[in-house]
């Protein structure tokens with residue numbers, strides 16, 4: 378999978394050079410490229426924002442630098458005969474980002490993240506590119522961030538780890554929280570007793586059926602307690 382990120386803070390994504398996603402990049406499973414939006418602003422101050430039409434506080438990101446940056450990525454993809462990438466725009470006004478959407482995006486060949494700042498990106502950027510490529514406005518959650526970078530990072534990690542081959546043991550992706558609508562079961566490791574707290578006996582029983590049943594019951598109980606909204610009416 379190729380992932381392009383357009384941002385005024387490309388250095389923010391250097392963290393993607395480490396850990397699991399860093400190894401995936403080295404292995405060629407993920408091709409992540411961060412682009413500096415200011416490289417596409419050609420005035421002396423490399424200006425990417427301006428005052429909002431209609432007045433109001435704050436500044437809005439100008440459409441021209443976005444057009445030049447996104448055209449460059451699209452033109453390269455089209456020139457290489459690749460499938461048209463999907464544009465992901467992190468936004469508090471977007472559709473809630475979920476594990477199901479992460480799994481859907483992990484099937485695609487090429488994602489482009491447009492990370493806004495200030496009060497957001499001129500609406501005509503989304504309107505224009507909806508004519509050229511699939512566009513998804515996605516929200517990380519119901520709270521306000523200062524820009525799209527943190528959301529893009531979270532989405533890239535959630536999607537990247539689902540790309541085949543990135544996670545060494547695909548089994549570890551099964552029964553994760555939200556993977557099948559339930560929260561994950563509690564995990565334990567040695568020592569058997571820590572500060573007077575013991576590992577549940579069933580986990581040391583060697584009875585795999587009993588362990589599986591206990592873990593499933595723990596998932597349902599934890600989901601019912603913490604996230605009853607995830608359960609159907611007859612399970613809540």
Ligand SMILES: CN1CCCC[C@@H]1Cn1ccc2ccc(-c3n[nH]c(N)c3C#N)cc21
Pocket residue numbers: 467468469471492493494495496497498515516517518519520521522523524525526528
């Ligand atoms: C604060 N400032 C004025 C109010 C509107 C937002 C703006 C800041 N801002 C600019 C671009 C941008 C993109 C995403 C997000 C964002 N916030 N919360 C989420 N779940 C997000 C996502 N995903 C915030 C952004």
